[in-house]
Amino acid sequence: MLKITNLHATVDGTEILKGINLEVAPGEIHAIMGPNGSGKSTLAQVLAGHDAFTVTEGSVRYENEDLLDMAPEDRARKGVFLAFQYPVEIPGVNSAYFLRTGLNEVRKARGEEEIDAYDFLALIREKMALVEMDESFLKRSVNEGFSGGEKKRHEVLQMAVLEPRLAILDETDSGLDIDALRVVAHGVNQLHTPQNSAIVVTHYQRLLEYIVPDFVHVLMDGRIVRSGGKELALQLEDKGYDWIREETAAAAAATQPAGA
Amino acid sequence: MAADNDTISGYTAAFEGFEASLNGGARSPLHARRREAIAHLQEHGLPTARFEAWRHTNPAPLANGCFPPVVTAGKLSAEAIQPFVVSGIDGPLLVFADGQFVPGLSRVGDLPDGVQVHSLSAADSETAAIITANLAALALGAEHGFAALNTAFVRDGAVVTIHAGCTMDVPVQILHVSTGQAGLTTPRTLVVAAAGSRASVVETFASTTAGAGVLTSSVAEIVVGAGAVVEHARIHLHGADSLHAGTMHVTEEQDARFTAHTFCLAGRILREDVHTVLRGEHIESTLNGLSLPLGDDHVDNYTTIEHVAPDCSSHELYKGVVGGRAHNVFRGKIHVHQAAQRTDAYQSNQNLLMSDDAEINSKPQLEIYADDVKCSHGSTTGQLDPDALFYLQARGVGLQQARGVLTRAFAGELVDRLQHEGLRTHVERLVSARLDAVLADQGGAR
Numbered sequence: 001m002l003k004i005t006n007l008h009a010t011v012d013g014t015e016i017l018k019g020i021n022l023e024v025a026p027g028e029i030h031a032i033m034g035p036n037g038s039g040k041s042t043l044a045q046v047l048a049g050h051d052a053f054t055v056t057e058g059s060v061r062y063e064n065e066d067l068l069d070m071a072p073e074d075r076a077r078k079g080v081f082l083a084f085q086y087p088v089e090i091p092g093v094n095s096a097y098f099l100r101t102g103l104n105e106v107r108k109a110r111g112e113e114e115i116d117a118y119d120f121l122a123l124i125r126e127k128m129a130l131v132e133m134d135e136s137f138l139k140r141s142v143n144e145g146f147s148g149g150e151k152k153r154h155e156v157l158q159m160a161v162l163e164p165r166l167a168i169l170d171e172t173d174s175g176l177d178i179d180a181l182r183v184v185a186h187g188v189n190q191l192h193t194p195q196n197s198a199i200v201v202t203h204y205q206r207l208l209e210y211i212v213p214d215f216v217h218v219l220m221d222g223r224i225v226r227s228g229g230k231e232l233a234l235q236l237e238d239k240g241y242d243w244i245r246e247e248t249a250a251a252a253a254a255t256q257p258a259g260a
Numbered sequence: 261m262a263a264d265n266d267t268i269s270g271y272t273a274a275f276e277g278f279e280a281s282l283n284g285g286a287r288s289p290l291h292a293r294r295r296e297a298i299a300h301l302q303e304h305g306l307p308t309a310r311f312e313a314w315r316h317t318n319p320a321p322l323a324n325g326c327f328p329p330v331v332t333a334g335k336l337s338a339e340a341i342q343p344f345v346v347s348g349i350d351g352p353l354l355v356f357a358d359g360q361f362v363p364g365l366s367r368v369g370d371l372p373d374g375v376q377v378h379s380l381s382a383a384d385s386e387t388a389a390i391i392t393a394n395l396a397a398l399a400l401g402a403e404h405g406f407a408a409l410n411t412a413f414v415r416d417g418a419v420v421t422i423h424a425g426c427t428m429d430v431p432v433q434i435l436h437v438s439t440g441q442a443g444l445t446t447p448r449t450l451v452v453a454a455a456g457s458r459a460s461v462v463e464t465f466a467s468t469t470a471g472a473g474v475l476t477s478s479v480a481e482i483v484v485g486a487g488a489v490v491e492h493a494r495i496h497l498h499g500a501d502s503l504h505a506g507t508m509h510v511t512e513e514q515d516a517r518f519t520a521h522t523f524c525l526a527g528r529i530l531r532e533d534v535h536t537v538l539r540g541e542h543i544e545s546t547l548n549g550l551s552l553p554l555g556d557d558h559v560d561n562y563t564t565i566e567h568v569a570p571d572c573s574s575h576e577l578y579k580g581v582v583g584g585r586a587h588n589v590f591r592g593k594i595h596v597h598q599a600a601q602r603t604d605a606y607q608s609n610q611n612l613l614m615s616d617d618a619e620i621n622s623k624p625q626l627e628i629y630a631d632d633v634k635c636s637h638g639s640t641t642g643q644l645d646p647d648a649l650f651y652l653q654a655r656g657v658g659l660q661q662a663r664g665v666l667t668r669a670f671a672g673e674l675v676d677r678l679q680h681e682g683l684r685t686h687v688e689r690l691v692s693a694r695l696d697a698v699l700a701d702q703g704g705a706r
Contacts, residue, residue: 048654072653073662081654088651092669101665102655109656158655 001026001197002067002166007058008222009046016042018222019058024166027194031208031233032201034219035241040201041085043219044170047199048082049075062166076102077109079165083155083172085201089143095154096138099124099161106162127160131187149180156187163191167198173207185210205237218244268305270326272298275412278329289392290380290414297396297411306405313403316589316621317531317560322503323405327444327475329413333360334439336468341365344435344466344497346686351430352377354418357437359445361416374426374457380417380448390421390452394483398509404533406505410446410479417448422457424485431460431493431680438476438499440469447478451492455485455513462493462683465506465527471499478506486513486540491679492520495687498527500555507533514540514569521678523687524551524559525694535564538572538600549578550674552694553586554701560589567600570630576607579674581667582618583701593625594635601630607637612644612670617703660699667695 002024009017016039024030034040046053047060049072060067067075090098104114115123128135131153143151152172159167169188173181188211192198200211208216208230216232217224220241225248226232236244275298279286306323307314336357345353354377355365361379368377378387396411418434436447453459465476476498484490498504504527512518516538524530530553538545551559565574580588590609611620624637644666652662671691678684 050650071659072650073656073658076654076656084651084654088645088647090648090651090666090669092672093665098652098655101657101661102652105656105658105661162655 001063003061005059007043007046007060008056009042009053010056011042011053015056016053016222017046020219020222020224022217022224024197024199026197028215029192029198029200029211029213031213031216032199032219033203033205033216033233033236036203038219039222040219041170044082044085044168044199044201047168048072048080073105076162077106081159081162081164081167083152083159083167083169085170085172085174087143087151087155089141091141091144093142094139095142096124098142099158102158103161124161127157130160130190131157132183133157148175149177152176152180152184153187156184160187160191165196167191167196168201169198170201171203172200173202173204181207182210205233208233220245220248267324267326268302270328271301271409271412274326274329278413290395293396294412294414297408300408301405301412304405304408306409307403311403313562313591316587317529317558321529322475322505322531327442327473330358330441330443330445333357333362334441336362336365336437336439338365340468341435341437341466344437344464346431346433346462346683348682349430349433349680351428351432353433353435354379355435355437356416356418356447358439358441359415359436359447372426372428374423375428375459376419376421377432378419380414380419380450383419387419387421391419391450394452394481395450396481398481398511404507406477407479407507409444410448410477410507413444413446414448415446417450420451420459420461422453422459422488424454425456426454427458428460429458431462431683434461434463436463436465436476436478438467438469438471438474438502440467440471440474440499442473444475444477447476449478449480451480451482451490453482453484453488453490456487457485458489460491460680462495464495464497465504466497467499467502469499471502474499474502476502476504476506478504480506480508482508482510482518484510484512484516484518487515488513489517490519492518493678493683493687494520494522494532495690496522496524496527496530496532497690498530500526501528503527503529505531508535510534510536512536512538512540512543512545514542516540516543516545518543519546519677519679520548521674522547522549522561523674523691524549524553524561525690527557527559529558531560531562533562535566537566537568538574539568541569541571543569543572545572545574547574547576547578548674548677550671550691551578551580551582551588552671552691552698553580553588554583554698555586556584557586558589559587560591562591564593564595565605567594567596567603567605570599570601570603572600573604574606577674578609579671580611580620581614581671581695581698582611582620583614583698584703585615585617585619587619587621589621591623591625592637593627594637596626596628596630596633596635598629601632603630603633603635605633605635609639610670611641612667613641614667614698615701615703663699664695667699668692671695
């Protein structure tokens, strides 16, 4: 479904991603962990198409198409979804309008008819129940005055409405209490099917108790330095990141020619 | 000042011709006001670029050269005015073509007790007394040359009076339509809302042509009695080449609630002076404005809120979405007199520049002579929030549509402030259509 090859990206001339390789097959859940500043969020935003980042090298294939060649809206229409780490406030645009506009664009791209107001209401009620959000949010401006937890639930609600093939969750767990975390994870798990995949970017192992990954990758200094199963996340929780940093440094030193 | 003298002698000659045509009407109280006004014009002239009040709007295209007053109204059909009429409002509709009343297209219908809606020329004796007492009652400063020009040549106008305690729920519609005849037209409106009354008035300035050579010099006077609640909306839909210099004078008495909405949607040069005087205590006054210039349009909203008495609050929100090479100007003066203790005044001017060639000037001006007041102002100018655009794109919304969504939300705040649902829907449609044009106008070379 997704194949990232040697991806390099810069922001304001500074290289953040330094050769990412990652392959995601249908139905898989991949967790990407790593210390602050390692490039996790950059990877998520590059995949969604944020123009603050410049891809300098490498390729990303999504469903056998060149993802990097697509506008952000086309990626969304083809089933790529980014749950934002910092959801943006949009004064004057209510949540219902925002959700319905996005859904209709995605439906049009799939060759489906636009959803009418009546059917949309039925759909949105069902999805809001999934993330335990009150209907009153529909009339409020997008994210304006939402608490941190409400913003994250609202992201998962959008995901539930758009039903993406590839969901990228960018630190969706940060700032959540345990109840909100459980609700968010439940929402994500409900959407998981043998066809749909997810990339879960997280700083902590905690979220992975609720969303069980097939693979865990450790991102450090713009590269994936270690990959493993879900037990890798537990190791990180126990021992932190320093041991990986040391092992990676040692491995790099070993490859240097003697006497250099 | 030779050009200015030529202009004024042109208007003086036109005035003499007008006076001669009045056939006895020259002895009316209204004509006495006209004479005062032409004398004012002869003494002070029209504004020049040296006037501080015209610092960001060159008055020359409006003030250099005499625009001969349009004497005969052009033809106007029901179809032609249909887009400008708020559908679904059954209330009174007064239609003026080139400044003259058109009875055939107007309707008054059954009015609630204590409410009168007339044209100036058809006022009954009771309304005539109200007109005499209130029309052009405010002293004009030297900077108000265009208001004097209106008064000097006023032929007709709309008069809405509401007796004490009476209510007119449905907005009274006043439609000033230019049929494209070059020259000066002088729409005039007088609203007198007595103590404890309620009224809503919507004035639309429209044109059936692009209106090259058309100068509209309008004046509206609004008297808001003690405890009265008045909402007033002005919709500027002039021809794309038309010029407009408008003045609105408001006086508010104790406990009054007044809200004005100004939508500057079309016109080549659009200058709008709003001056409201809060004369009694516990008044709440609100000025809202939305300007959507494009191409080479120039819009200037020049507002003054005068707090004379204590314990009043005023709120002012003007927004602009500026496309093409257009220029949007805002001046907001809040004048708090020494006696106006505990004044609470807030002013905000926000602009979105939709092209590299668009330009704005924003000037808050607070003059405070009382020591116990809360006055604040803010002004922002920028482009659409790139993070919000990306957020929408990441949900499948194309960039152009996302720009539309955010711009509509920005402008929508002012549309939403209209109280009457039918009027709100009407304005929403006009604003939406205009925004499409503004968004499409990326400026560039002429």
